Amino acid sequence: MNLSLNLRAMVGRAYPRLIGANREPSWIFYETFLPVLTTAAYVCIYKALDAPKEFVGFVVIGGVMTAYWMNVLWSMAAQLYWEKEVGNLQLYMIAPMSKMALLAGMAIGGLFTTSTRALVILTAGIYIFKVDVDVSSITHLLLVFFLTLGALYGLGMLFSSLYLLWGREAWHLSNLLQEPVYLVSGFYFPVRKLGFSLALAASILPTTLGLDSMRQLLFPGAHTWRILTVEIETKILAILTIVFILLAKYALDHVEKVARREGRLIMRWQ
Amino acid sequence: MAITPDLKHSLRVVKTSTWLDWQIDSNWTSPLIFSIYTLVKPLAATLIIVVMYYVVAGRVVEEARLHFMYLGHAFYMYVAQVLFSMGWVVHDDREHYQSLKYLYISPSHYYLYLVGRALGKLLLTSVSVIILLILGFLLLGIPRNMDILLFFPGLLLGFVAVVGFGITLASVTLLTARHGEGIGASLAGVFYLFSGAIFPLSVLPDWGQRFGLLLPTTYWFSIIRRSILGYEVDPTLGGVTDRTLLLTLLFGAIASIFLSVVVYKAMEYLGRKKGIIDMMTTY
Numbered sequence: 001m002n003l004s005l006n007l008r009a010m011v012g013r014a015y016p017r018l019i020g021a022n023r024e025p026s027w028i029f030y031e032t033f034l035p036v037l038t039t040a041a042y043v044c045i046y047k048a049l050d051a052p053k054e055f056v057g058f059v060v061i062g063g064v065m066t067a068y069w070m071n072v073l074w075s076m077a078a079q080l081y082w083e084k085e086v087g088n089l090q091l092y093m094i095a096p097m098s099k100m101a102l103l104a105g106m107a108i109g110g111l112f113t114t115s116t117r118a119l120v121i122l123t124a125g126i127y128i129f130k131v132d133v134d135v136s137s138i139t140h141l142l143l144v145f146f147l148t149l150g151a152l153y154g155l156g157m158l159f160s161s162l163y164l165l166w167g168r169e170a171w172h173l174s175n176l177l178q179e180p181v182y183l184v185s186g187f188y189f190p191v192r193k194l195g196f197s198l199a200l201a202a203s204i205l206p207t208t209l210g211l212d213s214m215r216q217l218l219f220p221g222a223h224t225w226r227i228l229t230v231e232i233e234t235k236i237l238a239i240l241t242i243v244f245i246l247l248a249k250y251a252l253d254h255v256e257k258v259a260r261r262e263g264r265l266i267m268r269w270q
Numbered sequence: 271m272a273i274t275p276d277l278k279h280s281l282r283v284v285k286t287s288t289w290l291d292w293q294i295d296s297n298w299t300s301p302l303i304f305s306i307y308t309l310v311k312p313l314a315a316t317l318i319i320v321v322m323y324y325v326v327a328g329r330v331v332e333e334a335r336l337h338f339m340y341l342g343h344a345f346y347m348y349v350a351q352v353l354f355s356m357g358w359v360v361h362d363d364r365e366h367y368q369s370l371k372y373l374y375i376s377p378s379h380y381y382l383y384l385v386g387r388a389l390g391k392l393l394l395t396s397v398s399v400i401i402l403l404i405l406g407f408l409l410l411g412i413p414r415n416m417d418i419l420l421f422f423p424g425l426l427l428g429f430v431a432v433v434g435f436g437i438t439l440a441s442v443t444l445l446t447a448r449h450g451e452g453i454g455a456s457l458a459g460v461f462y463l464f465s466g467a468i469f470p471l472s473v474l475p476d477w478g479q480r481f482g483l484l485l486p487t488t489y490w491f492s493i494i495r496r497s498i499l500g501y502e503v504d505p506t507l508g509g510v511t512d513r514t515l516l517l518t519l520l521f522g523a524i525a526s527i528f529l530s531v532v533v534y535k536a537m538e539y540l541g542r543k544k545g546i547i548d549m550m551t552t553y
Contacts, residue, residue, distance in 0.1 A: 020551065024447040030456040038459030041468065045319070045339070048469035051326040070452055085366050086550065168298035175354075176307055178455075180314035188318055189325045 002096075009097035013105025017075075021113050031067075031113055032120040036128075039063030039121050042188050043129050054221045055189070057133065060125030061214055062187035064118045065207055068152055069181060071114040073174040076156030079106055081163040081170035089164075090266045099252050103160060107153045133218045140230065141217045147237040148210025154244030155206060161251035165259050167267070186211060190225030199227045206240050209233040283378040284386040291390025312347050312398035313405075319343045319468060320410075337412045338495065338503045342467040344402040345494050348432055349467075349487060350458045351395040352388055356436035357454025359387050360443040364548060371548040381534050384440050388433040403498075415500025420512055424493030427519045431486040434526030435461075441534040444541040447551035461487045470504040479506060486522025489515045 021027060042059040080103075083089040092102055125131045135141055163170035184198075185191060185207040191199045192212075202208045213233040215222040227233070259265040296304050323336045363370040374380055406412040439457055446453070461467065464478060465487040471479050482488045483506075492507045493515050502508050507515070541547045 020447060024551070026446040030453045034456030034459050035452075036459075037463045038456070041459060041463040042322070044463065044469045044473045045322055046326065048473045049323065049326045049335070055326070070455075074452065082366070168294075172298060172307060176311055179311050179318065183314045183318050183321070189322050193325045194321065 005096060006098050006101035009095070009101040010105040010108065013102050014109035015105075017106070017109025018112055027113055028116075031117045035063065035067065035117055036121055036124045039066075039125070040129070052221070053132070054215075054219045056129050057125070057131040057219050058190060058215055058222070059188050060121065060129060060131050061211060061218065062182075063121040063125070065148075065211055066182065066187060067114045067117040067121065068149060069187075069207060070178070071110045072152050072156035073159075073177055075110040075114075076103065076106055076153060077159035078163055078170050078174045079103075080160045081166065084164070084266060085268050087266075087268070093256075093265065099256070100157065100249055103157045103248075103252075107156070134220055136217050136220070140234070141214060144210060144213040144217065144230070144234055144237065147234065147241055148206050148214075150241035151206030151237055151244055152210070154241055154248055157248035158244055158251055161248060161255040164252070164255050165264060181205060181207065184208070190215070190222070192225045192227050196227070203227065203236065204240075206237060206244075209237055209240075213237070279377075280379070280382050283382040284389065286378075287383045287386025288390045288393065289386075291387045292393065295390065295394055308394065308397055309401060312344075312395075312402060315347070315350075316340065316343050316402055333410075334503065336410065337406075337499060338470070339468045340402075340406050340410060340412065341495050341498060342491050344399055344406065345428075345491060346458075346462060346465075346467040347399055347402070348392060348395050348429070349435075349461045349465075350455070352391045352432050352436040353439055353458040353461075354454035355391045356384070356388055356440040357443060357457065359384065360440050361448045365448055365550050368548075368550075374547060380538075381437065381531070384437045384534075385433060387440075388436040391436070392429055392433070413499050415498070417497045417500070420493060420516070421497035423516060424490060424497060424519060427516070427523045428487065428490035428494070430523040431490065431519070431526040434523065434528075434530040437530035438526075438533045441530065441537040444537045445544070445546065447549075461485065464488070465491055466504055466506070467491050471506040472504065482506075486519055486526055489519040489522060493519060 039059060039062075042063070043056050046055045046059065080089065083092065092099070126133065159173075163173075166173075182188065184194075184202040185205050186194070186199070186202070187207070190212075191202055191208055194202075199208070199212075209227065212222075212227045213230045216226050216230050228236075256265070298304075299307070319339050320336065323333070323339060327333060327336075360370065363373060370380075373383055403412075407414055439454060443453065464474070464482040465485050466482060467487070471482050471488065474482060488507075492502060492504065492510075493512070496502050496512060496515075510518075538547075
């Protein structure tokens with residue numbers, strides 16, 4: 001494997017996303033200001049219900065993670081489908097770099113706008129919604145956050161291999177995986193309240209354990225609703241990161257072969 | 271009233287694009303999977319609200335506050351789906367199918383085409399909303415004090431307002447690059463927060479309440495709830511009569527359509543002037 005080539009491919013794919021974000025900045029409005037309003041709506045639900053104060057914090061952290069989940073779904077998983085549809089995929093396929101480098105480039109490029117959105121929601125949460133955070137360990141918090149992102153983007157890469165094969169199903173699957181995942185991962189409430197077994201089953205999604213750990217590390221009262229201890233959740237997240245990235249590599253290679261064999265690799269407008 | 275050839279042509283454009291929207295949304299899979307797909311997303315979105323309520327209150331049956339939230343959220347699906355999809359239609363036509371330029375130079379007016387696409391979304395969302403209502407009546411004990419003389423005119427006027435906002439959004443995307451698919455979902459947040467869809471307006475600060483009262487959807491949600499539950503929960507609109515609500519919604523619906531026409535014309539003019547009507551962005 002040519003490391004230098006793959007690094008250049010990664011930078012090359014991240015570049016248009018970063019440049020595009022500067023060249024046409026309309027996203028700043030609808031990717032930063034507007035998502036805060038949706039988060040605010042969930043905050044208001046809890047306020048209307050006189051919920052414990054921690055719940056507002058739960059919603060804000062959930063709002064931060066929706067930015068990454070949306071990015072994984074639309075700008076990672078569905079992206080190879082999109083590239084196929086607009087005619088770029090064949091160019092990627094004949095280029096000598098690894099497809100994983102391409103996907104990593106997409107992830108890094110997308111992280112800029114996504115993290116801006118996440119940061120705005122977090123800032124709004126702290127200053128507008130007056131969320132009190134009490135970080136018990138900043139190192140552990142950062143570790144959990146980056147492991148969650150690693151596992152999440154690994155999952156995105158895994159999905160993108162499926163999307164390589166599919167037509168419009170890809171777009172609809174991304175659409176479908178928004179609210180149901182918000183529900184089972186507990187983006188806006190402690191998922192433990194749905195029952196331990198269900199929460200554990202939902203832990204296959206990195207967002208479930210990531211959110212649970214981050215809440216435990218940010219809000220002392222969150223231990224009441226935890227699924228597992230932060231230490232165990234961190235270990236599981238590390239395993240999920242490795243497993244999803246390895247699976248993604250395997251799936252990309254396999255699905256590419258299937259798609260080539262069936263002549264569906266660059267079939268457009270299915 | 272005689273139907274003029276122009277009106278007949280316009281209706282045909284709307285009908286055809288509604289059909290096209292239905293086809294794009296539904297013919298990618300088998301009817302069974304499509305039915306499940308149509309149900310799962312709105313059901314999950316509504317369950318989030320129910321679970322949030324349950325987490326705090328510890329119960330979900332026969333709870334007036336939950337009925338308020340449930341009905342508001344069920345009908346908010348129209349706003350969410352139309353805005354989400356209409357924020358995507360132009361990019362889809364322009365960059366995915368690369369058909370926008372052909373649609374644009376055809377004798378059909380692109381604005382009417384957008385009306386048809388929005389109606390297609392309303393039609394599709396209606397399936398989900400009807401099922402959500404049935405589930406709400408059966409499982410959550412939502413009262414059925416139906417006032418159809420209030421419900422149907424209100425529903426129709428709300429549709430007009432939502433279509434107007436959807437086309438306004440689609441018009442704006444004539445000028446924007448495809449950075450992602452979230453623009454519609456993000457804009458829907460404005461209506462989610464300020465329309466009293468899931469919590470009474472009185473929860474919002476004064477400026478938020480004042481802004482909410484400018485949105486036709488605020489009156490729409492109130493009419494829908496009154497016509498189904500038979501009472502109003504939100505104290506902000508509690509003193510307003512049904513007739514006043516309907517008239518305000520009528521005005522709001524007309525304003526929404528007017529806004530969509532003005533924005534469409536402005537964006538179309540700017541798009542042509544900048545030469546980006548059929549631009550491709552591969553970010």
